[in-house]
Amino acid sequence: MTSVLISGASVGGPALAFFLRRHGFTVTVVERAPAPRPGGQAIDVRGAALTVAERLGVLAELRGLRTHMKGTSMLDGDGNELWRSTEVALSSGRLGGDDIEVLREDLTGLLHERARQDVEYVFGDSITSLTQDEHGVRVTFERSAPRAFDLVVGADGLHSNVRGLAFGPEREYVRHFGTYLSIFSTDNYLGLADWQTWFNDGPAGGAVYPVRGNTELRVNLGFQSEEPIEYDHRDVQAQKRLIADHCAHVRWEVPRLLKAMWAAPDFYFDSMAQVHMDHWSAGRVTLLGDAGYCPSPLSGQGTSLALVGAYVLAAELSTAPNHEAAFAAYEARMRPFVTLNQALIEQNREAMEHEPTEESGVDHAKNAIRLPDL
Structure with a gap:
């Protein structure tokens, strides 16, 4: 039975844990925070990510938790209204569509509840080193005793600890705006x-x-x-x-x-x-979500990329003959989808300066992937 250590208990990590455990993997999730993190902004689940949410078994609950914005206004520095819209909200796009805007803590809470059965969670700890050989990865932690795993996945965000340990300094991959x-x-x-x-x-x-x-x-x-x-x-x-x-x-x-x-x-x-990398995998270590391909909150697609990435990675690991083939297939399927969604930031920046319209490049980008069977 393949053992997988996932660093990060936000969105991609628990989603990946759920799908891997369902297909017989032994899964451990390590999270630096002492518990699931509260707070955070409203985030969006769109397009292909809605299908993933349905397969996670949380779609109906997400719809019940969605925000109910009726519109948005833009003010100048004195509080004078520059424009208003009842058709589009800057945080979520077109109002009244199928996409779901939900508070981050509500989504992460649902994913934690869904994933924690038969998954080992280690809160309040962090990885300090990764040493690979032909048999697996030896992992040391800040607090826990060293352990060995077959694979390690970094789902630990823009400032990914796993990325730093396996790929090198953040400055080589992170582009600031x-x-x-x-x-x-x-x-x-x-x-x-x-x-x-x-x-x-x-x-x-x-x-x-x-x-x-x-x-x-x-x-x-x-x-x-x-x-x-x-x-x-x-x-x-x-x-x-x-x-x-x-x-x-x-x-x-x-x-x-x-x-x-x-x-x-x-x-x-x-x-x-944003995070831009030539490869998301190094030996038995791979990256998921913001750790490997953060599109920035300016894109509105970080959560959806994490959910879709978790599903695709689990699907490839469950069907490929080995982790090398799985990681290669994961990158090949996800990279065009990531590229399209990272490109959304320029359009969204313009919307901050002018009244937005209902037409949006996100309508294409959010669905621009074929999900494999799992």
Whole structure:
């Protein structure tokens, strides 16, 4: 029985664990966080990823948890409305379609519940080294005793630990776009009802939208910088200071939102970037989702790529004669799909500056793959 270690318990990792376990693999998931991570923005499940969600057995529940935005507005720095739309939302695209927008924590919670049966989860730990030979991969951890696995999958995000250990420094693969974004929660003191409000004031701006029956706001605050900014990916207070410093000049409700940010327990911050690699596999180690081919949140397709990638990787591993053939088939099937979806960022950047239309390149990109049988 093939043993697989998956690093990362967000979206791609649990989805892959579910499909692999169903086909007889022994699966362990290691996650640095002490439990499934709360908070996060609204994310989209689109096109082929809806089919994957159905095969995971979570599609009906996702539909019940979807957001219910009725439209979106764009404001200038003084809070004056530049445009509004009841047809399209900047976070999710065309309203009223088959695609599902859901809070990240709701999706990850469903996937964890679906995948944890007969899957070993190790929270609060991280991989420190990978040593490969013809028999498998010897793995050492920060806290757990060393273990051996047949295969290792890095599903651990833009700043992938597995990618760093198996492929080398992040700077060789990550392309930054000069945009930095935070997400956190606060009370819906604005009284927004199923409506997104975006705002822009020069190089800084963001969005607010209600969730949880309009009782809570999810807040995005971010900024652009021509020069790359160095910051500690695990120092939340330093990240909050970056947002405060770069958004201090922004008007409208931003001073109050910044005050709420300092009290938010679920603050998250990162740069908008993509990952580009010639190969996603090295020996017995491969990458999944943002770790190998992050399209950036500006594409709106990171979650869908992770779900589809998990399904395709599981399918190839369950049918190929060996891991080399499986990894090659996985890359061959996924790479054109990834390329199309990574290209969406330019269109979405333009939508931030002009009123969006219903026509969208995502309608083609989200379905541009044939899912194998599993």
